[in-house]
Amino acid sequence: MLGRRGSLWFLAVPPFLWLLALFILPLIVVGAISLLPGTGRIDFSHGWPSLNQYQQVFATDIYIRRLGISAVMAFVVAASATILAYPIAYFLTFRARQRATVYLILLLVPFASSYLLRVMAWKLLLGSHGAINWVLTSLGLVTEPAGLLVYSQAAVVITLIYVWIPFAALPIYAALQRIDRSHLEAAADLGAGPWTRFARITVPMSLPGALATFFMVFIPTVGEYVTPSLVGGTDGFMYGNIIQDLFTRAGNWTLGAALAVVMLLAVLVLVLVALRLVDLRRVAV
Amino acid sequence: MTAAAGARRNAIGVGRTRVPLGPVYVLMLVFLYLPIAVLFVFSFSTNTTLSFPIKGFTTDWYGSVFKNAQLLAAARNSLVVGSLAATVATGLGLATSIAVVRFRFAGRGLLLALAGAPLVVPFVMMAVALFLIFSLLDVPRSLLTIAAGHSVIALPYAALILLSRLIGLDPALEDAAMDLGASYPTTLRRVVLPLLGPSLLSAWLTCFIVSFDEVAMAVFLAGRDQTFPVFLYGQLRFAQTLPVMIAMAVLLMVGTVTLTLVAYVIRARSG
Numbered sequence: 043m044l045g046r047r048g049s050l051w052f053l054a055v056p057p058f059l060w061l062l063a064l065f066i067l068p069l070i071v072v073g074a075i076s077l078l079p080g081t082g083r084i085d086f087s088h089g090w091p092s093l094n095q096y097q098q099v100f101a102t103d104i105y106i107r108r109l110g111i112s113a114v115m116a117f118v119v120a121a122s123a124t125i126l127a128y129p130i131a132y133f134l135t136f137r138a139r140q141r142a143t144v145y146l147i148l149l150l151v152p153f154a155s156s157y158l159l160r161v162m163a164w165k166l167l168l169g170s171h172g173a174i175n176w177v178l179t180s181l182g183l184v185t186e187p188a189g190l191l192v193y194s195q196a197a198v199v200i201t202l203i204y205v206w207i208p209f210a211a212l213p214i215y216a217a218l219q220r221i222d223r224s225h226l227e228a229a230a231d232l233g234a235g236p237w238t239r240f241a242r243i244t245v246p247m248s249l250p251g252a253l254a255t256f257f258m259v260f261i262p263t264v265g266e267y268v269t270p271s272l273v274g275g276t277d278g279f280m281y282g283n284i285i286q287d288l289f290t291r292a293g294n295w296t297l298g299a300a301l302a303v304v305m306l307l308a309v310l311v312l313v314l315v316a317l318r319l320v321d322l323r324r325v326a327v
Numbered sequence: 328m329t330a331a332a333g334a335r336r337n338a339i340g341v342g343r344t345r346v347p348l349g350p351v352y353v354l355m356l357v358f359l360y361l362p363i364a365v366l367f368v369f370s371f372s373t374n375t376t377l378s379f380p381i382k383g384f385t386t387d388w389y390g391s392v393f394k395n396a397q398l399l400a401a402a403r404n405s406l407v408v409g410s411l412a413a414t415v416a417t418g419l420g421l422a423t424s425i426a427v428v429r430f431r432f433a434g435r436g437l438l439l440a441l442a443g444a445p446l447v448v449p450f451v452m453m454a455v456a457l458f459l460i461f462s463l464l465d466v467p468r469s470l471l472t473i474a475a476g477h478s479v480i481a482l483p484y485a486a487l488i489l490l491s492r493l494i495g496l497d498p499a500l501e502d503a504a505m506d507l508g509a510s511y512p513t514t515l516r517r518v519v520l521p522l523l524g525p526s527l528l529s530a531w532l533t534c535f536i537v538s539f540d541e542v543a544m545a546v547f548l549a550g551r552d553q554t555f556p557v558f559l560y561g562q563l564r565f566a567q568t569l570p571v572m573i574a575m576a577v578l579l580m581v582g583t584v585t586l587t588l589v590a591y592v593i594r595a596r597s598g
Contacts, residue, residue, distance in 0.1 A: 046511040053426040054438055057419040057482070061441045064479050068456035069448075075459055084463060126355065133352040143595065145352065147588060152359040154587035157540050158559050159576040162377075163362035166369060171378035173365055180380075208359060258446065265449025268543050272563060282451045282543075289547065295459065302455045306448065313447055 069306075076299035084295070095300035105284060105301060109308065112264055112281040115195060119202045120260035124252055126203070127210035132244075134211075135218040146215075153208035161272050164201040168192040168273065193275025201273050202266065206259045213258065217251020218244070257316060261309055281305060370573045377569065388574035398575055401558035405539055405579075408470050408554050412477035413534035419478070420485025420530060425519070428493045429501075442486045445479050453480060454547035461548070468550035476544045481534035488533060488594070492526040525597035532590035536583050555579060 075084060077091035099105050130149065138145045152160070167173045168191040175191065178184045191197060221244060229239045267282030274280070281301070288298035370388060372381040392398060423442045427435055445453065457476045461468060500522070504514040520527070542556035549557045559576060562568050 046505070049511045049515070050426060050430050050432060052512075053422040054430075054432065054434065057423040057426075057442060058434065058438055060415075060419055061444075061479065061482070064457065064475055065441070065445060065453075068453075068460040071460045071463060072452075072456045075463075129348060129351050130355050133348045137348050137352075147591065148356055149359075150587055150591055151584050152363060154536060154580075154584045155363055156556075156576050156580045156583065158542060158556055158563070159366060159573070159580055160362065162563065162573065162576070163366040166366055166377045166379075167362055169377050171376070173379050176379035204359070204362065207355070261447050262449050265451035266543075267451055268546075268560065282449070285451055285455060286546075289455065289458065295462075298455060299459065302452050306452050309447070309449060 072299045072302055075296055076303045078296045081294050081296050095297050096304070098297060099300050099304055105281075108279075108284060109281045109305065111195075112266075113308070115199055115202075115280065116260050116263035116266070118199055119206065119263050120256045122199075122203045123206035123210040123259050124214070124256045127207050127214055127255070128252065130207070130211045131214035131218050134215050149208050149211055153212070157205060158268070158272075160205050161201055161269050164197065164204065165192055165273050168197050168200075192273055193278065195274070195278040197273040197275075198270045198278040198280070201269055202263055205269070206263075210255045210259055213255045214248065214251055217248045217254075220251075221247045253316060253319070257313060261313070264309055265305060366573065367577060370570070370577045372570075375567065375570055388570045389578070391571045392575045392578065395571060395575075397558065398555075398571065401553050401555045402575070402579065404470055404552050405555040408474045408477060408545075409535040409539040411471075411474035412481055412538040413531045415474070415478040416481035416485045416534040417489075417527060417531045420482055420489050420534075421523070421527065423482075423486050424489040424493050425515070428490060429498065443483050446483045450480065450541075450543040454544040457544070458547040468548055470550075470552050470554075472548045472550070473545050473554060474538070476548050477538035477541055480541070480544065481537045484533050484537055485530040488530040489523065489526055492523060492597070496522055525593045529590045529594040529597075532586050532593075536587055536590075539579075539583060 074086070074090075076095050077093070078084065078086070079089035079092035079094045134142055134145055134149075165172070169175070170192065172192065175184075225243050225247070226239055229243055234242065265282045265285075266280055267286045270278050270280045270283055271286075274283075282305075285298050285301050285305075288294045288301065292298075369377075369381065371384050371386060373383040373385045374381060420442070423438060426432070427439050427442075453476065457472070458468075460466075461472055466472060496519070500518055501514050504518045505511065509517065540556060542560050545554050545557045546560060553561070555575070559572055562572050
């Protein structure tokens, strides 16, 4: 008969091995491949390790500039989605009362809708013959369709904010629900007005959740390539598009690997800085 | 929250500011639903390009969905990949959460960190990493490689859902079963699993949807057989197939929305 302690092996070892094989090891492999000197076959016997790829990354202006642009875009997307999701979560927590479930379900529908479909929806809205231009011309507000709406950085940012809002609302909702109501009642008893209570209690106590949400949106958005390839055009492409292109079209895996490593390190540095600022473990979703 | 607490809150007006949050919420819902609604209406239009105004209405695109063999194959592939990924992720998430919640051991913190770590790695990085290791090991890309990748990114979701449920479960129930002579595996099977049942289903459905909708990794990991998002992504550049694609995407969306709501209701009921 298997004891409790013996069972631990059967519980802990499979997930550990699975993540080792399909998460840690692949990341190490990317690192190793990024240190290959050439662009040809994967061959570790000649000239490995080499910093050739990294020299190329940092010598090519467009790569680092695009990483910067992508980080700024991701920042705008994550900050906007978090700020716009906050009143939604606040309403669900403090105002919706017995109808909260209905309102929450209304929020889950767009959340569960196909990602590609939602991106296509914005292409349909923003296109030069799209819905917005059609409405504007029908109303006589513009005489010629403004073709600039789609295929721009703005289109990418708007579309991504839209895609992330329902996702961002859920962890903030969880954070707001965890606030002990007695704090708010105590503050009210002591004469604090609604705004003071909001600014001095609700906001600080939900800040870790909001910051966690920010990063849960920011991290995937830095590496985004699907949305920019659909609505970004030549102006709105992101760092992820360069990586995708190196792998799918150019076949330059070694340089692509180096670009991916640079992105991951940049993201991890930002996350570690954030972890120093707030204890994210307190805000598990 | 109890009714009494709610009443007390009302009496002193906690959570009451003069900001009209109700209308703000409705506005946000309109913003969230309008694009989907426009696309839904558009899926019945006779227009073959993404353009307005709509010239006429038809249900032909929905009929064509069921005549397009490639499209149906891609949808079936997505079902297979999603089921595999969700089953693996839920199984491993279950094992992880029991180990982490019920045991104290040397690698506990590490296991917990590892299980959550895929959340802080951009998908394109995971895509590149798995693409390279599969190439290096001569593993042919197929539906299995997509499912393997998806199982990793879905695992944090399964682990989070099951962890939070398990923390709320009284360990005395397990002690009682073992005092009565059940082995630990029997206790897990006969006591813990039934209690976790709804959360397990909810975790599985969540993982399934994560996989079913995922495109950034799947593009890198797909072989000849494509999942529906990969197929859709590839077809979006060709205008002539666009209306059928949108119709199919709308149909599948109805499915995933239903699944998400089911997952939510199950979780809400099980507390």
